Amino acid sequence: MNPKxxxxxxxxxxxxxxxxxxxxxxxxxxxxxxxxxxxWDGANAPDTFGVKSLKISDLQKxxxxxxxxxxxxxxxxxxxxxxxGLSDRWNGSANFESFEEQAKSAQDALAAAPEEGQQxxxxxxxxxxxxxxxxxxxxxxxTMTKEGWTVYEEYEDYEDNWSxxxxxxxxxxxxxxxxxxxxSVVANIDGKExxxxxxDIRGLVTKAYASNSTSGGSAFMGTRCNSRTIVKDELGxxxxxxxxxxxxxxxxxxxxxxAEGDADKxxxxxxxxxxxxxxxxFWSRYNLVTYTESVDSDEEKVIQATAxxxxxxxxxxxxxxxxxxxxxxxxxxxxxxxxxxKACRDTNAGAFHLVLAxxxxxxxxxxAKRGFVMDVTREDQVWNQPVYGFESTIExxxxxxxxEDPLKNFRAEGTVQIAKVTxxxxxxxxxxxxxxxxxxxxSHITSKTYRYTLEIDKKGFVIGGEWAVSASSWxxxxxxxxxxxxxxxxTDSDKVTYSAIKKLHDCSVDVERAxxxxxxxxxxxxxxxxxx
Numbered sequence: 460m461n462p463k464x465x466x467x468x469x470x471x472x473x474x475x476x477x478x479x480x481x482x483x484x485x486x487x488x489x490x491x492x493x494x495x496x497x498x499w500d501g502a503n504a505p506d507t508f509g510v511k512s513l514k515i516s517d518l519q520k521x522x523x524x525x526x527x528x529x530x531x532x533x534x535x536x537x538x539x540x541x542x543x544g545l546s547d548r549w550n551g552s553a554n555f556e557s558f559e560e561q562a563k564s565a566q567d568a569l570a571a572a573p574e575e576g577q578q579x580x581x582x583x584x585x586x587x588x589x590x591x592x593x594x595x596x597x598x599x600x601x602t603m604t605k606e607g608w609t610v611y612e613e614y615e616d617y618e619d620n621w622s623x624x625x626x627x628x629x630x631x632x633x634x635x636x637x638x639x640x641x642x643s644v645v646a647n648i649d650g651k652e653x654x655x656x657x658x659d660i661r662g663l664v665t666k667a668y669a670s671n672s673t674s675g676g677s678a679f680m681g682t683r684c685n686s687r688t689i690v691k692d693e694l695g696x697x698x699x700x701x702x703x704x705x706x707x708x709x710x711x712x713x714x715x716x717x718a719e720g721d722a723d724k725x726x727x728x729x730x731x732x733x734x735x736x737x738x739x740x741f742w743s744r745y746n747l748v749t750y751t752e753s754v755d756s757d758e759e760k761v762i763q764a765t766a767x768x769x770x771x772x773x774x775x776x777x778x779x780x781x782x783x784x785x786x787x788x789x790x791x792x793x794x795x796x797x798x799x800x801k802a803c804r805d806t807n808a809g810a811f812h813l814v815l816a817x818x819x820x821x822x823x824x825x826x827a828k829r830g831f832v833m834d835v836t837r838e839d840q841v842w843n844q845p846v847y848g849f850e851s852t853i854e855x856x857x858x859x860x861x862x863e864d865p866l867k868n869f870r871a872e873g874t875v876q877i878a879k880v881t882x883x884x885x886x887x888x889x890x891x892x893x894x895x896x897x898x899x900x901x902s903h904i905t906s907k908t909y910r911y912t913l914e915i916d917k918k919g920f921v922i923g924g925e926w927a928v929s930a931s932s933w934x935x936x937x938x939x940x941x942x943x944x945x946x947x948x949x950t951d952s953d954k955v956t957y958s959a960i961k962k963l964h965d966c967s968v969d970v971e972r973a974x975x976x977x978x979x980x981x982x983x984x985x986x987x988x989x990x991x
Contacts, residue, residue, distance in 0.1 A: 499871070499923055500740075503807035507680045508831070508942065510817040514919040515878055518816055519853055526820035527848030528830055531902040532634035532887035535661040537625035540614055544589070544626060545662050546607025549892050551585030558608035562601045565590040569651060577979065580645055580652035584979050588662040591653055595646065595959060595991060603666075603955070623840045627889065628832075629669025630661075631843040632945045634887055635830030637664055639901060640967040642985040643894070645976070654986070658892030660960075660967050667949060667957040675947025678831075680810060684803035684940050685773055685839045692734060692754075694865055696926075697804040697837075699737040700750070702762070702779070703727035703796040726770040727796035735762075737801060746775075748799075749783060754868050761786040762797055774798045803837050806939055808911035809871075809924030812880060814942060815849045831944035833886060835907060837937070844886040847904055854879040856915070866912075871923030876915040879927075883908045895984040910936035962991055 505511055517523060538544045546561070555561040571582040583591065589603040614621050640660040646653045655663075692698050706728040735750040738759055742748055746764035751757070761780040768774035777797040780786040816822065818829045836842045856878045859870065864877065883906050890903040910927035926938040949957045966972075966989035973985040 499807040499810050502682050503680060503805050503810050505810045505813045508678045508810075508814050508818075508944070510813050512920045512922065513813060513816060515853075515856060515876070515913065515915050515921060516919060517822075518812070518878075518913075518921070520822070522821040523816050524820070524852070525848070525850040526815075526823065526828065527885070528635060528819065528828055529825055530635075530639075531904055532631075532830065532845035532847055533639035533661065533901055534887060534890035534896075534903045535630045535634065535658075535665050536891050537627035537630060537889050538662055538665065539622060539625040540607075540610050541622050541624070543607035543611045545592075545666050546587050546589040546604045548585055548587045548590075549658065550656065550894065553585065558601075558605050561590075561608075562604060565594070565601060565604070566599075569594060569653075578645075578652070578654075578976065580654040581979055583653040586653075588655075588659040588666070591655055591659055592663055592666075592960070594651075594653055595648055595963070596956060597649070606954075623842070626665050626669040627843045628841070629667065630665040630889070631832040631845045631887075632830075633664050633668040634845040635847075636668075636945065636949075637964065638968050639896070640664070640964060641896075641970045642967050642973040642987050643976070644963050644966045644989045645986050646963065646966075647988070647990045655963055655967075656892075656894045656984075657896050657967065658894060660963055661896075662892060663960045664964055667955045667960050668945075670954040671949055671952040671957055673945045673947045673949050675945070677943055677945050679941065679943040680814065681806035681834075681939075681941030682802035683834075683841070684837045687772075687839050689800065689803050689837060696866070696869070697800055698734045699799075699801050699804075700735050700748070700762075701798045701800065702733050702735055702777075703729065703774075703798075704731040705776075705794055705796055724769045725766070725776045725794075725796060726768065727774060727798075729771075740801075742799065759783055760792075762795075764797065765794075768796045771796075771798060803940070806941055807924055808909075808926050808938070809913050809921045811909075811939065811942070812851070812882070812911070812913060812924065813921060815851070815882065815884070819846070819848055829944065831942055833884070833942050834940040835886070835937075837940045841940070844888065847885045847887060849882055849884045851880055851882040854881060866925045869925060871914045873916045873922055874914040875917045878913040878915060879910075880913060881908065881910050894978060894982065907937070909938065911938075959991070963989065 553564065555564065565586055568582045568586060573579055573581040587604065589607055590601065592603050593601040614624070640657045643657055644655045644660065646655055689697055706726040733752065735752055736754055737748045737750050739749045747761065749759050749761050751759060759782065761783060762777045764775040764777050766776040768776050774796050777795055778791045779793050779795050780790065781792045785792065814831065818831060831846050832843050833846050834841050835844050856876055859874055859877055885904055885906045888903040888905050890900060893900055912925050912927065913921050914923040916922045927936045951957050966987045969987055970985065973987050975983050976986045977983055
């Protein structure tokens with residue numbers, strides 16, 4: 460299906476910071492400063508995407524409630540790693556036991572003469588996009604082809620499902636930033652003809668965007684959720700965190716010595732899970748949060764990380780303090796295991812709506828509209844999809860004091876009104892690869908409906924939002940994990956020479972020069988002759 464190749468849980472910022480935060484009381488008086496947990500933070504603020512807050516009166520206007528990109532994002536497969544990515548001979552039936560065997564087959568195909576009646580490019584027909592790229596780059600080591608095998612072998616014995624991993628982080632931005640390839644290309648490379656089908660070209664553009672950076676960098680809103688199981692409270696809202704008692708270490712069997720290091724390994728006792736609610740957040744600086752054990756409690760406690768726990772995945776060993784005063788006095792109450800879930804609760808709904816309105820809505824000139832990528836799932840798997848457009852309905856705007864609001868304890872400070880919003884977001888899905896793309900298979904658009912509330916201050920500006928999570932109050936809704944987009948032009952890298960792929964791509968969209976060719980399967984397709 461459609462993954463984004465991401466490193467698994469990144470913990471190095473924590474590990475690097477733990478050393479400076481072991482000593483309790485290092486915050487001095489700063490523990491008393493307010494950090495509102497529910498206002499959008501630095502990761503979720505609208506300016507992470509270069510947009511600003513707008514008044515609800517502006518968002519109510521018809522032109523702000525819907526909008527679409529001029530062109531639909533084009534479809535491609537995500538080139539899954541468990542099929543060796545772009546090294547997969549998707550247009551053939553070859554099944555190789557090793558990279559060396561595949562590279563030898565590619566070399567033989569390049570040297571082969573076409574059979575009687577075939578076109579000169581026919582021996583290259585079934586080669587993978589990676590093999591064709593290596594030929595284009597005159598790379599006798601078949602580096603890109605080998606990479607597909609190397610990554611496959613790294614994950615071959617991976618204990619968890621990795622079928623979702625691939626190159627959708629390349630396809631998703633390419634699908635709205637680049638024109639859709641429109642014809643195959645017969646490339647003349649040092650006197651040899653190689654056929655790059657439309658599917659091959661889409662794949663290579665996807666690979667370039669997956670491997671290379673852009674001149675303007677990127678914009679990113681939200682924080683990646685790495686949890687396989689997301690804990691929710693009685694409202695259906697993702698909880699801030701979970702604490703556990705430390706499990707007793709395993710007792711070795713009679714006559715056996717304990718395994719080296721076992722005494723230092725800390726695991727959670729899963730039967731002791733307790734939800735906590737973060738009040739103030741100093742995690743990024745001091746690996747520390749203050750929290751309460753219920754939504755309405757005023758009894759503020761403190762957790763500070765001291766090490767990475769062995770289990771569950773992504774957990775930390777923490778010291779807990781019964782109060783802020785105890786933290787300042789270094790009076791440790793107990794040692795526990797802590798899982799920090801807040802990353803799974805963004806992206807902030809208010810910031811999300813502001814991006815839609817200022818990137819895609821009809822209040823923006825058509826030539827100035829911009830696409831972006833949305834991870835449509837919140838769990839550890841990443842499913843990047845290119846956003847095509849949206850349609851919103853503002854269901855109501857009410858004074859917060861006049862309504863029964865199940866999320867009142869989580870509203871941004873200064874909220875005086877809440878607006879209920881239903882939004883259908885249209886985005887591209889994977890499809891392909893194909894030798895030839897038509898109007899029917901060239902793009903694959905689907906949609907998802909989100910429900911959320913916007914938080915409005917006394918001046919009428921949006922200052923935050925909450926996803927509608929309680930079915931009993933107002934229809935439950937899923938939410939995207941994070942949003943991102945690329946800025947500027949794609950550059951070359953040591954891995955992928957985008958400028959070479961761009962020459963192929965430029966030939967592919969030059970349909971005025973296209974002519975008909977017949978494939979070995981008897982199909983008639985358009986192709987452009989291109990000297991490279």
